[in-house]
Amino acid sequence: MVLEQQLLPYFQWLLYGGNGELGALPKFALVFLGLVMAALVVGYAIAAARHGLLRGGDVTYHTIVDGLREIVDTSPRRIWALARLAIKESLRRRVGVALGVYFLILLFANWCLSTNHQDPARLYLSFVLTATTYLVIGVAVLLSAFSLPGDFKTKTIYTVVTKPVRAGEIILGRIIGFAIVMTVLLALMSVASYVFVVRSLNHSHDVEVDSLEKIVDASGNVTGRSGRTTASAGHFHEFRLDAEGFATTSTVNGHTHEVEAVGDNSFRISGPNGFIRARVPQYGKLRFIDRSGAAKDRGISVGNEWTYRSFIDGNTPATAIWTFDDVGPHVREDYLPLALIVRVFRTHKGVVGRPIQGELRVRNPDTGATSDPFPFDAMDQQVDEYNINRELTTNNGQPIDLYDDLVTKDGRLEVLVKCLERGQYFGFAQADCYIRMPDGSPAASYAKVCVSIWVQAVIVIAVGVTISTVVSGPVALLFAAGFIILGLWRQDFVDIATGKSYGGGPAESVYRILTQANVMVRLEEGVLTTLLVGFDRFFAKPIMWAVAQFLPDFSAFSTVGYAAEGYNVPWDRVFQDVTTCLAYVVGLALIGYFLLRTREVAR
Amino acid sequence: MSDEIVLQTRALTKVYRDFWGRQKVRALKALDLEVYRGEVFGLLGPNGSGKTTTIKLLLGLLFPTEGEALVFGKPASDVGKNERLGYLPEESYLYRFLTAEETLDFYGRLFDMSPTVRNERVDSLIKLVGLERARKRQLQEYSKGMTRRIGLAQALINDPELILLDEPTSGLDPIGTREMKDMILRLKDEGKTIVMCSHLLADVQDVCDRIAILHQGELKELGRVDELLTVADVTQIRARNLTTDCQNEIRDVIARHHGELLAMDNPTTTLEELFLTIVRDSEARPGRRAGVR
Ligand SMILES: Nc1ncnc2c1ncn2[C@@H]1O[C@H](COP(=O)(O)OP(=O)(O)O)[C@@H](O)[C@H]1O
Ligand SMILES: [Mg+2]
Numbered sequence: 001m002v003l004e005q006q007l008l009p010y011f012q013w014l015l016y017g018g019n020g021e022l023g024a025l026p027k028f029a030l031v032f033l034g035l036v037m038a039a040l041v042v043g044y045a046i047a048a049a050r051h052g053l054l055r056g057g058d059v060t061y062h063t064i065v066d067g068l069r070e071i072v073d074t075s076p077r078r079i080w081a082l083a084r085l086a087i088k089e090s091l092r093r094r095v096g097v098a099l100g101v102y103f104l105i106l107l108f109a110n111w112c113l114s115t116n117h118q119d120p121a122r123l124y125l126s127f128v129l130t131a132t133t134y135l136v137i138g139v140a141v142l143l144s145a146f147s148l149p150g151d152f153k154t155k156t157i158y159t160v161v162t163k164p165v166r167a168g169e170i171i172l173g174r175i176i177g178f179a180i181v182m183t184v185l186l187a188l189m190s191v192a193s194y195v196f197v198v199r200s201l202n203h204s205h206d207v208e209v210d211s212l213e214k215i216v217d218a219s220g221n222v223t224g225r226s227g228r229t230t231a232s233a234g235h236f237h238e239f240r241l242d243a244e245g246f247a248t249t250s251t252v253n254g255h256t257h258e259v260e261a262v263g264d265n266s267f268r269i270s271g272p273n274g275f276i277r278a279r280v281p282q283y284g285k286l287r288f289i290d291r292s293g294a295a296k297d298r299g300i301s302v303g304n305e306w307t308y309r310s311f312i313d314g315n316t317p318a319t320a321i322w323t324f325d326d327v328g329p330h331v332r333e334d335y336l337p338l339a340l341i342v343r344v345f346r347t348h349k350g351v352v353g354r355p356i357q358g359e360l361r362v363r364n365p366d367t368g369a370t371s372d373p374f375p376f377d378a379m380d381q382q383v384d385e386y387n388i389n390r391e392l393t394t395n396n397g398q399p400i401d402l403y404d405d406l407v408t409k410d411g412r413l414e415v416l417v418k419c420l421e422r423g424q425y426f427g428f429a430q431a432d433c434y435i436r437m438p439d440g441s442p443a444a445s446y447a448k449v450c451v452s453i454w455v456q457a458v459i460v461i462a463v464g465v466t467i468s469t470v471v472s473g474p475v476a477l478l479f480a481a482g483f484i485i486l487g488l489w490r491q492d493f494v495d496i497a498t499g500k501s502y503g504g505g506p507a508e509s510v511y512r513i514l515t516q517a518n519v520m521v522r523l524e525e526g527v528l529t530t531l532l533v534g535f536d537r538f539f540a541k542p543i544m545w546a547v548a549q550f551l552p553d554f555s556a557f558s559t560v561g562y563a564a565e566g567y568n569v570p571w572d573r574v575f576q577d578v579t580t581c582l583a584y585v586v587g588l589a590l591i592g593y594f595l596l597r598t599r600e601v602a603r
Numbered sequence: 604m605s606d607e608i609v610l611q612t613r614a615l616t617k618v619y620r621d622f623w624g625r626q627k628v629r630a631l632k633a634l635d636l637e638v639y640r641g642e643v644f645g646l647l648g649p650n651g652s653g654k655t656t657t658i659k660l661l662l663g664l665l666f667p668t669e670g671e672a673l674v675f676g677k678p679a680s681d682v683g684k685n686e687r688l689g690y691l692p693e694e695s696y697l698y699r700f701l702t703a704e705e706t707l708d709f710y711g712r713l714f715d716m717s718p719t720v721r722n723e724r725v726d727s728l729i730k731l732v733g734l735e736r737a738r739k740r741q742l743q744e745y746s747k748g749m750t751r752r753i754g755l756a757q758a759l760i761n762d763p764e765l766i767l768l769d770e771p772t773s774g775l776d777p778i779g780t781r782e783m784k785d786m787i788l789r790l791k792d793e794g795k796t797i798v799m800c801s802h803l804l805a806d807v808q809d810v811c812d813r814i815a816i817l818h819q820g821e822l823k824e825l826g827r828v829d830e831l832l833t834v835a836d837v838t839q840i841r842a843r844n845l846t847t848d849c850q851n852e853i854r855d856v857i858a859r860h861h862g863e864l865l866a867m868d869n870p871t872t873t874l875e876e877l878f879l880t881i882v883r884d885s886e887a888r889p890g891r892r893a894g895v896r
Binding site for chain 2: 066070073075077078080081082084085088089092154155156157158159160161162163164165166600601602603
């Protein structure tokens with residue numbers, strides 16, 4: 001699971017922020033104030049142009065004061081009436097078709113996706129969830145963008161606005177109505193997807209009777225039997241039955257089965273377990289020691305453009321060190337469950353497919369007491385799970401207790417990882433080693449992913465409804481689509497605006513494209529260059545920056561990755577997303593309110 | 604009719620502009636009107652004379668270019684005024700996928716009515732406009748007359764004090780027209796103020812207390828219908844049971860009171876004639892108020 005930025009606890013996120021960002025609430029206030037200021041200036045300019053300077057001021061003042069008064073008059077019953085209307089309208093416009101399309105997609109998926117894959121759950125989940133996201137967002141855009149313009153076109157809006165309806169209620173009613181329709185669609189789709197994934201992945205094996213062999217211990221007693229299952233869904237498992245005749249098979253393609261001997265040669269094998277998981281990681285802090293033994297924040301670079309992971313060289317003192325807080329017997333009484341993901345970078349091939357050796361130690365950060373190393377074999381980018389037993393020995397053979405001796409009083413523990421082979425490298429990011437807390441419920445985590453899809457769709461609905469107060473349906477559609485696309489590339493926007501990306505702003509980039517100068521070439525000094533850079537600096541970049549301030553980061557909303565890679569979606573994440581969504585709905589409804597109020601309905 | 608002004612326009616002017624802000628049509632020119640509580644006020648004018656524009660300005664559907672429109676003493680852009688008025692648009696601008704019942708229920712909710720009040724209102728209005736048998740049918744299946752009636756019901760859902768009717772009889776057959784006019788008179792009896800606009804002269808003559816005649820956005824005539832239609836220097840005599848002799852000697856007969864005198868009053872011209880004179884006059888001398896009287 002790639003976590004480029006640490007997830008902040010909800011209240012810290014809301015009030016104080018972190019990761020170089022302001023708290024969400026102060027940021028919302030700032031953006032909101034900025035928008036209000038801009039709206040005031042623009043509103044006054046328009047009013048002044050229409051009515052003259054003084055009267056323009058008067059009109060602006062009254063619009064605002066009346067507007068604020070009307071917000072107080074908002075009636076839930078009217079909002080609900082308008083929401084019901086929006087629902088009926090959606091039904092009349094046959095939103096149900098979306099479900100039909102969805103089932104076609106599932107059918108198609110059934111054909112094309114293979115269960116014979118090293119992680120079929122990931123394949124299936126990311127496919128169905130991505131399909132759901134696109135379809136739901138598509139429906140959200142279509143419903144919201146064409147609704148109000150339709151009312152203007154058929155003039156049905158005349159009979160509505162001549163009732164005591166506040167403009168805000170028209171906006172909110174629509175947002176709520178379409179959100180309800182979308183919620184039902186999403187619920188149906190996600191339940192269908194879940195059932196589809198579980199059923200598609202479901203398979204069972206038999207025991208290959210010929211493969212059974214007795215396991216005999218040193219004194220010649222039979223302690224169990226080993227064997228393998230028949231092949232099914234393109235794979236088979238190995239297992240070792242214990243004396244009571246129970247076994248959990250080896251993990252293949254991300255799952256296991258339970259085997260139970262019910263007679264001498266007859267067995268019962270369960271369905272697959274562990275396909276869909278909700279791992280709950282407790283992350284630590286990562287630092288490095290380089291090959292000369294000096295402390296570093298990052299390891300070395302192996303030349304990847306993506307600098308998420310950094311590397312340690314094999315067979316040198318280079319070490320990756322994670323410090324965990326809050327470690328103790330409350331995690332697990334008798335062992336410490338760890339997970340490690342290693343990115344292996346080979347400078348020579350060796351034997352293809354053979355894992356690279358590494359070692360792992362645990363250490364007390366205060367006393368420096370260190371356990372004997374555990375060797376492990378690292379396969380590239382696979383989650384390896386280790387259980388560190390409580391009874392350990394130090395490197396000179398003394399027995400020590402993990403929780404009593406290696407964990408400090410305040411619960412800190414260090415995990416040290418090294419690569420053992422010369423000329424090979426291990427790459428790590430902070431999220432690559434974690435303590436495995438008990439798994440969450442996969443279904444609940446899946447539901448949380450659906451909430452994140454819901455959040456995106458609600459924002460899209462709010463955008464669509466708001467913009468459709470002033471433009472026609474197709475234009476509103478384009479606008480909402482543009483909003484989503486810009487939102488997906490929001491980070492690039494910010495990077496260009498803040499000069500982080502190469503090649504300059506829009507004007508300079510266009511010039512570079514036209515003159516076929518790559519992004520690194522220095523432009524010749526001159527009037528043209530000065531003009532271009534000046535335009536970018538004082539016009540284009542500030543606008544991009546301003547737009548980026550209220551664009552939602554759509555790529556960051558998606559939690560499909562969590563479900564696909566088998567991680568639990570943290571509640572902090574869900575609350576943050578829902579809060580953001582709420583902020584957008586409130587902000588957009590307000591904007592929509594003023595747009596609708598200042599628009600001549602009978603134009 | 605009382606002295607209380609429910610509706611007022613002051614130098615109300617509307618200029619339609621195109622997308623670029625260029626002037627397209629001067630639809631209404633400095634209109635001054637006052638409508639009093641309890642009267643039926645008619646806006647009369649040929650197509651395109653600015654009647655609908657006036658009503659839309661009064662409702663706040665359009666913003667005036669100059670001047671102002673006051674309803675219940677509040678500016679037309681104030682949403683609060685809508686609590687007390689009803690509006691029947693030119694054509695039925697209703698949701699075609701709703702049934703009659705759902706339509707009225709929807710508009711009732713927009714008045715924040717409680718469910719009991721709402722159900723009562725919906726039932727009585729459906730009965731009033733005679734749509735009991737079609738109450739569960741979608742409006743898209745309705746005929747023009749039925750649509751008009753549900754439109755009226757919709758305008759009355761809140762039992763309004765002031766009712767604005769834009770061409771209430773358009774598209775109705777003679778019977779429907781009659782019913783609509785009776786309805787207007789009944790509403791008047793209930794003490795409601797009604798402003799209707801129409802180009803159908805008979806309608807206006809039958810129900811209106813006062814009228815304003817608009818032509819090309821200008822107010823041409825304003826006054827009580829009975830006064831406007833009075834021709835002062837002519838005397839009309841209607842008599843019955845007159846023999847041929849009597850007819851020959853009618854002046855003598857009347858002078859000597861031999862026949863039964865049924866009526867002897869000032870005759871009226873028809874509204875139609877007045878209207879046509881005004882239009883003709885206005886075309887000949889644009890920009891002036893007609894001097895027919
Ligand atoms: N939305 C509009 N845009 C431009 N001109 C309009 C618009 N609505 C009406 N008009 C013009 O304004 C004038 C008055 O129209 P209207 O008030 O509808 O007349 P009436 O209702 O008396 O038939 C007409 O010339 C009409 O063409
Ligand atoms: Mg009209």
